[in-house]
Amino acid sequence: MTVCIMKKLLFIITFLTATVTVAAQPYTDAVxxxxxxxIELYNESxxxxxxxxxxxxSEKLVLGFDDLTGQTRNFYYTIEHCDANWNSSRLSPAEYLQSFTEDQILNYKYSTRTYRKYVHYEIEFPNAxxxxxxxGNYILKVYEDGDQNNLIFTRKLYILNQRVSAAVTIVPSTNVTKRQTNQKLNFTIDYxxxxxxxxxxxxxxLVMQDYRxxxxxxxxxxxxxxxTQLIYNDVNINDFPGRNEFRYFDMRSLKAGAPGIARxxxxxVATVLLNNDVNRSSEAYTSQYDNDGNFFILNSDGDDPRIDADYAHVYFNLDARKTDxxxxxxxVGRFNNFTIDENSRMQYDGQSGRFFTEQFLKQGVYDYEYVWVDKATGKADDTVIEGSHFETENNYxxxxxxxxPGARWEELAGVQEVNSGKR
Incomplete structure (x- = not known):
């Protein structure tokens, strides 16, 4: 009897531990x-x-996204307060929200003059x-039929109460072997x-490169x-690979070719073949304009890209100088949140020796790059294909x-952005 009871207790403890572990998983941008x-989420400015x-x-955030089913649905949204690691602050909504705990997305429009039909949803908030x-950090949750267990997607956002100042400098890496490839940040926070x-x-x-x-x-x-100053300048911290300028293609028009597009x-539905991409790891640095990994929904052939920009099958191909x-x-890029998964994975063609994949994307301008995941180590590294240079222009x-004191949550007390090209 005692053995049976102990087994049951062990099972319950294991179950509870597993439940807690799942609940403690940090939030992220996910679809x-x-x-x-x-999906776009940005300051309306x-x-x-x-x-x-x-x-x-009086500032607002703009959220926009498309539903390719072409049918209207009952989408709701809410926000949840998180800590610096994007774990839930475990506050009740009544503590961090002044009004209601959720809202329905009622502003939508059907696409016009597009081959692929969709419904575009858009909201601005904070609102009534x-x-x-x-x-602090907030995770935005969009879900269907008022059921938060039926998540559609999540997005990170930031509510700022500017209470500190920061002074930042960008210098070459203090590691002699990385001086030509890395950018190091030294900064001082005055509270x-x-x-x-x-x-x-x-x-x-938290220091981020190109919001990735x-x-x-x-x-x-x-x-x-x-x-009152906190100085962060240890030789071993905040040392980032400079990486390379992002590759990009311009798909504002589907009537003619443009930079990055072969045919x-x-x-x-339109099919877009991008130029043949090659491994750049051994190439010298070349200055090239990019949008630091970002993307913009644009349509030079229409009036309102939110509803008249069309979708296209975009084919990427890469000579990685490696095999599967x-x-x-x-x-990856901000268009897919730099996510490494089956949707961003490329297939290998043994006959041509190239990797390729297809993404279904809306008209616009897109930055992207390639990441290599080594089979032996499982490590993801974009510099294996893209290279890394101290001269690369990055936003940090x-x-x-x-x-x-005494609070159960973390505030966002300052945001500072600095560009490595403005030294």
Whole structure:
């Protein structure tokens, strides 16, 4: 009997532990329904900008996306407060929202003059129904029929209460072997009159390159403290591969070729063949304009790209100078949140020795790059194919988090963006 009871207790403990582990998984940008495409979330001041707005200001975030089913559906949304690691702050919605806990997306339009029919949804918030009370990280959840278990997609956004200042410099890596390939950030945070009892627990700084989650470093402890200034300049921290300028293609028009495009075929749906891409790891740095990995929905042949831009099958192909026996190639950018999964994975053609894949994309301008995942190590590395250079122009974002004394949440107390080309 005792053995049976012990086994049951062990089972319950194991189950509860597994449940807690699942619940503690951090939030991220994710799409759970393949028919949902072209998700944009940005500050209304500029398309493609970071989804950051000031707390209690008149600024708005714009959310737009397409549903390729072509049928209207009952979409709802809400936001949830998170910490610097994108784990739930475990606050009740009544604590971090001033108004209602969810809202329905009622603003939609049907596509016009497009081969592929879709419904475009768009909202602006904060609004009368969704008003955040605290600064910090928030995860936006879009779901169907009022059921949060039926998620459609999630997106990260930031509510800022600017209370600290930052001074940032970008220098070559202090590691002699990386001086030609890496960019190192040194920065100082001044928290002024904020009550900071322990900088190691009250302040955290996340540094990101080109707003990509796979190129981010969370700084917990400063190198040293001088008055109200926290200095982060240790030789071993915030050292990033400079990488390369992003590849890009211009698909604003489907009537003629444009940069990055080899050929366009028009039928019931357009097919776009991109130029043949090659491994750039051994090439010298070449200055080239890019959008730092971003994408923009645009249509030079129409009036409103939200509803008259069409979709096309876009074919990428790459000479990686490697085979599928050595690893796998993936195509990534902000258009797919730099996600390495089966949707971004490329197939290998043994006859041509090239990797290829197809993405169903809306008209616009797209930055992209290739990531290599080594079969032996399982490590993902874009520099294997793209190369890395100190001269590369990158945007770096600093998100500065502050935990007020006695609070159960972290505020976003500062955001700073700096460009490596402006030294």
């Amino acid at each position: 759970f329904k393949p028919e949902i495409k072209s 500029k398309q493609g900008s970071l989804p950051v707005i000031a707390l209690n200001s 129904n969704i008003i955040p009370k605290y600064a 002024g009159s904020l009550r900071v009892q322990n900088p190691g627990t009250d302040m955290r700084v 989650p796979d190129a981010s470093i969370l700084n917990v402890k400063p190198t040293y403290i001088r008055g 366009i075929y028009r039928d019931t 026996k050595e690893g796998s190639a993936y195509v 974002q600093l998100f500065i988090y502050y935990r007020p």
